[in-house]
Amino acid sequence: MPGPTDQSPTREILTLLDGPPYEPFTAREVADRIGRPLDTVREELNHLVGQEVLRTKEIDGHEPVWWLARREGVDGGGAGPAHSASNGSDDRDGAPDQRLLDQHRQLAQFVTRIDITDDVDEILRQITVEARELVGAHQSVTSRTLNQDWEQAINEVSLSDKYDGYQEYDTEPDGSGIYSVVCERNEPMRMTQAELESHPSWNDFGDDTDEHPPMDGWLAVPIIGPDDENRGLIQLSDKYHGEFTEADEAILTQLANVASAAIENARLYAELHESEERYRTLVENFPDGAVTLYDDDLRYIAAGGDNVQRIGETADSLTGRDLEDALPEELASQLIPHYRTAIEEEEQQSFVAEYDDTYYLFRAVPVRDEEGDVYAGMGISQDITERQEYRRRLEESNRRLEQFAHAASHDLQEPLRMVSSYLRLLESRYDDELDEDAQEFIDFAVDGADRMRTMVDALLEYSRVESRGDPFEPVDLNAVLADVREDLQVKLAESDAELTVAELPCVRGDADQLRQVSQNLLENAIKYSGDEPPRIHVDAERAGTEWVVSVHDEGIGIEPDYTDQIFQVFEQLHTSDDYSGTGMGLALCERIVERHGGSIWVESEPGDGSMVSFTLPAGDDCDS
Incomplete structure (x- = not known):
């Protein structure tokens, strides 16, 4: 029998038998693993037995197996391995504790070298290869899915040289196979080929039977995320020796935990990278x-x-x-x-x-x-230098405008008072000589002068909203409405009005100005009540960091087309003969609300009343 030569498979055989999973191999298995002709491998195995490098034994009429002689004290003892292909056990290791130790060492080494990356495809590729090598199987498939959305699943396949003809296999699972049971239950499954084919969920390979590599036994464990939801599974088939064992299931479950952690790290890494990129771009x-x-x-x-x-x-x-x-x-x-x-x-x-x-x-x-x-x-x-300069100029312009408004008010008030006074003097001195038309003309003139003075006063008040307002502080709107109700008690009684007020909030603002807004809105509700006694209700609703305060009435209402127009300066929808006023009340309300950073609007239909609403910033606890 010839000795080993440079072309002999000696080195490859010894490397195979001296590495995990540290199991005895048949000549056929060795030939498959190292890719050499079976006759050449069998001849070299017998030669190495003659050199006492290897030991061999035939078990129960099965094909002989070989193992390293120097590992007998570790892996098999003097009796050699006990190998049975019929009972599904995997006792050929001889020293299962040592094999388990070697598997854990291999798994630990894998954990330290698995790439830290946000590429989930690469992580799955590494996990799939490691699963096959760790347990010792010819087929390995890893699938990543979230909530069993198989249309979005990512899959990796690893096959040994035994399945050279299936290396291009890439059919993706659709969730209809037995593997879906593992994902639904989030529990491992381990079966012999006979058990697999008799399982109710087994459907062979459907339309992919000709493309799928044949299976021989099956082991599958779920990949469970940190939220205890299923993230996929790892599947093995066709173990190198015997059937899949409980120990195989345990070590593969540990690898699935590693896969889950690596996938989660990839997700976090990707989120961190994306966040850093967004921040850096900003x-x-x-x-x-x-x-x-x-x-x-x-x-x-x-x-x-x-x-x-x-x-x-x-x-x-x-x-x-x-x-x-x-x-x-x-x-x-x-x-x-x-x-x-x-x-x-x-x-x-x-x-x-x-x-x-x-x-x-x-x-x-x-x-x-x-x-x-x-x-x-x-x-x-x-x-904000330009903004600050613009603000300075605006403040200066407002200051000058206020000065002008004050001067105009003073300068206009005196001539108007003079007109009114001389008209009344004319009326009293020549009363006997004035006919009815002349008396009416004097009344018109005096009324016009008085309304002009009122309008000038209102315009001056409008111009001072910003400059003469008090600093903002917590304001209890319940107290504000109570004061307004007291001020309007005569008007309320004369009109037989019914005023109801819900519990109102604490807001942040100028109490005097908010009192002015409330009084103007209530006076409008009384004024435009129509023929029926006024029915008015005030309430408020929280909207984020603001309160929406609303005044409801059942009055005459207005056309929706005019709901913006009524907030303009000196704008009135009715003549002074029908309803008295300057047309400044709602304009003043809008100016005050805007100073508070809010907005005001009206919702109304003719004959159905109106609801005037405005927003104010929420305040701290008024009691404190």
């Missing part, structure tokens, strides 16, 4: 401003934007430095208290800072983790 393309991220020690984590360059720094030069060290002292002293407050009190801070003759609007925003805890802050700044 930072690098933030015009006329800057975006920074800082930790709870007020140290920059990241920075970018036009404003960074304006202080002579770059994103790289700021990163890792304390705010106090990185920023000019004049700017740092303005920022640091607000930035620290944003983290310590977990509330957004907004403020204006001035540096180098430039005004910046800053926002310090607390950044929270998945559990809601603040771990960092984000600083956002914008150059």
Whole structure:
């Protein structure tokens, strides 16, 4: 019998038998694994037995198996392996504890080397190959699916050289096979081929029978996500030796746990990468401003934007430095208290800072983790110098307008008083000489002068909404309506009005101005009630950070086309003969509501009454 030569398969045989799964092999199995002719392999195996490198034994009339002689003390002992292909057990290892130890060592090595990536396809490829090698099987399939959406499933297949003719197999599962039972139950399944074919859920391979590699036994374990939902499964078939065992199921379940963790890490990595890219894009393309991220020690984590360059720094030069060290002292002293407050009190801070003759609007925003805890802050700044200049000019214009309105009011009031006085003097002195028409003309003139004075007063009040208003503070609207009701008690009694008020909220605003709004709206509801006694109701409804206050009436209503027109200055839909007034009441209400950052509108139909609603910012607890 010839000895080993350079062309002999000796090295390949020894490498195979000295590696996991450390099992005895038949000559046919060795030939399949190393890709050599069966006769050549059998001849070399017998030669190595003669050299006492290998041991061999025929078990129960089956084909002989071979194993390394030097591993007998580890894997088989002097008696050699007990190999039975008929009972489905896998006792050929001889020392199952050692094999299990080797499998866990192999799994641990795989965990340390599996790529950290957001490429799920690559993770599944590695898992699929590892599953086949770890347990020792000719077929391995891994499928990733969420909630068993098989149309979106990602699948990987790994086949040994035994199935060379099926290496292009890529038929994707559709959820109709027995594997779906594993995903539905989230429990492993292990069967012999006979058990598999007799299972109610087995449907062979359907239309893919000719393309699918033939199966020989089956082991499948679910991939379970951190939310305990099924994320897919790993399937094995055609074990190298014997049937799949409970130990195989256990080690494959551990690999499925590794797969679940790797897939979840890939998802988190992808989300983090996407978030970083979005943040980086925002930072690098933030015009006329800057975006920074800082930790709870007020140290920059990241920075970018036009404003960074304006202080002579770059994103790289700021990163890792304390705010106090990185920023000019004049700017740092303005920022640091607000930035620290944003983290310590977990509330957004907004403020204006001035540096180098430039005004910046800053926002310090607390950044929270998945559990809601603040771990960092984000600083956002914008150059608002032009806006500040525009605001200064607007304030100056408003101041001059108010001066003009005051002067015009004073200058107009005196001539109007003079006109009214002389007309009344004319009336009293020549009363006996004035006929009925002359008396009517004088009354018209006096009434017109009086209405003009009222309009001038209303216009002056309108112009002072911004400049003469009080600072905002918590206002109890219940108290405001109570005061208005008392002021209007005579009108309410004379008109036999019914006024109901629901529980009203605490808002933030100017109490006197809100009282003016409430009184104007109630007076309108009384005035335009029609022939029936007024029926008025006031209520409020929360809408996010605002309250919507509404005044309902059952009066004459208005055409929907005029609901915007009635808020214009001096705009009246009725003549002064029908309804008295200056046409300034709703315009004043709108100006006041807008000062409070809200809006006002009316909903009405002729004959069906009206509902006037306006929004106000929610306030703190008025009791405090």
